[in-house]
Structures are given as structure tokens and as C-alpha cells.
Amino acid sequence: MTDGGQRDGLSSNRPARISDHFLFMRKFFRHRRKIASIWPSSRFMARACISQVNFSQARLIVELGAGTGAITQAILAAIRPTTRVISIERDGDFFRVLQDRFHGSAGHHLEFLQGDVTHLTDMLRGCGVNDGGVDAFISGLGTPSLPETAREGILHALQWAAKPDCVFSNITEIPLYYLPFYRRHFGDVQFEFVPLNVPPGGVYHCRQVKRL
Numbered sequence: 001m002t003d004g005g006q007r008d009g010l011s012s013n014r015p016a017r018i019s020d021h022f023l024f025m026r027k028f029f030r031h032r033r034k035i036a037s038i039w040p041s042s043r044f045m046a047r048a049c050i051s052q053v054n055f056s057q058a059r060l061i062v063e064l065g066a067g068t069g070a071i072t073q074a075i076l077a078a079i080r081p082t083t084r085v086i087s088i089e090r091d092g093d094f095f096r097v098l099q100d101r102f103h104g105s106a107g108h109h110l111e112f113l114q115g116d117v118t119h120l121t122d123m124l125r126g127c128g129v130n131d132g133g134v135d136a137f138i139s140g141l142g143t144p145s146l147p148e149t150a151r152e153g154i155l156h157a158l159q160w161a162a163k164p165d166c167v168f169s170n171i172t173e174i175p176l177y178y179l180p181f182y183r184r185h186f187g188d189v190q191f192e193f194v195p196l197n198v199p200p201g202g203v204y205h206c207r208q209v210k211r212l
């Protein structure tokens, strides 16, 4: 879906937080590992997750595991109108929330794709992304605890699509626990602690993906 509506409509289209929380809780208790979180990210987590994106230069940002759009909204509030955003979510209910929430409200080049990051490279190719064309990957996924095929799907896509200075920023709800995982796969890893989130968490900002 590509939106081309009014930019200033975004603020009036703020996420309905209470319904998001109920939807997250319901899904978490049913599919725990697939959702990975009982609560959507706080605005502090969303801001931290995009804090290393160079918005004045970014032409293409890819968001993984968009949920109900807590981080999508922060991205849209920060980008230039010419920046393209591709936002990926696997779950059908979350995907519908995203479409309803952001439809006609962004005035940006925003596309939502429903699919599994296991096939991330093919998904990006399918929407015309070129080799080395992505400025930033913003991830709400529980990447280290995904099935191996999904982790490899992400890492392959990064190797193929990341610009040399591309950042991969990934939220976590267990501060620093997965640092060895990120250090194993990236040459440069920084951790940003985010206390104001339920539960308190943080963001790994990673560059220089290593070959698998």
C-alpha cells in the first residue's frame, strides 16, 4: 500500500494506544514467541530506535516487525517527504491496524508489506529495491530469538541491500543480554539503554554486517 495523503494528518491519526495494548496482550498470550512483546514500544523506545538514522540524507528506510506502528509513527515524524519507507509485518491483524492507521495520513512514500523476514531479500527485490540501496533498517523484531532461517534472511538482506554506512537498529527488552549475538554478526555495535519502556529495554545500533 502506498500512501499519498496529507502530511499533517499524521498527528490526528495517533495510535489508539489502549486498543494496541489489548491487541498486543491477546496476541502475546496466544503466540508468545511470534510476537515477542506484551506491549507496544514506548515513544522513548521508538525515538531511541531511530536515533542513529541520518534523516537529512536517507532515501530508503526499511522497518521490520512494525506491529501496530509505534516506531513507524516516529519514523514518519522524522523523515523528509521524499524519503521512501517500506514497513514489513507478518501478522494479519497488526497489518490491518497499520493499513487503517496510516492510510491517507502520511504524505510520504510509505509502503506496508505483509510477509515474513525469512524472505526479506526477495521482498525487497520485489518492490524494486536495488543492491546497496537501503540507508537504515529499523527493527522491532526479537532478532536473536527468531528461527535460524529468519535470522539468516535478515542478515543476507543486510549484506545485499545495506549501503556502506547503513545502520541496523534493533529493539530489545532484555538489556545487553544479546550483545554477543550482535557482536558476532556486526563489526560495530553500540547499545542504548531505554529505561522508559515496558519492560525497560534498549536498542542495539549495528553497522558493518559480517558475511555469514
Ligand SMILES: C[S@@+](CC[C@H](N)C(=O)[O-])C[C@H]1O[C@@H](n2cnc3c(N)ncnc32)[C@H](O)[C@@H]1O
Pocket (backbone or CB within 6 Å): 034, 035, 036, 037, 039, 040, 041, 064, 065, 066, 067, 068, 069, 070, 071, 088, 089, 090, 091, 094, 115, 116, 117, 118, 139, 140, 141, 142, 146, 150, 171
Ligand atoms: C516486539 S513486536 C514490535 C512491534 C512494534 N515494532 C513495536 O515496537 O511496538 C515484534 C513484531 O514483529 C512481528 N514479527 C515477528 N516475527 C516476524 C517475522 N518473521 N517477519 C515479520 N514480522 C515478524 C510480530 O508480529 C510483531 O508485530
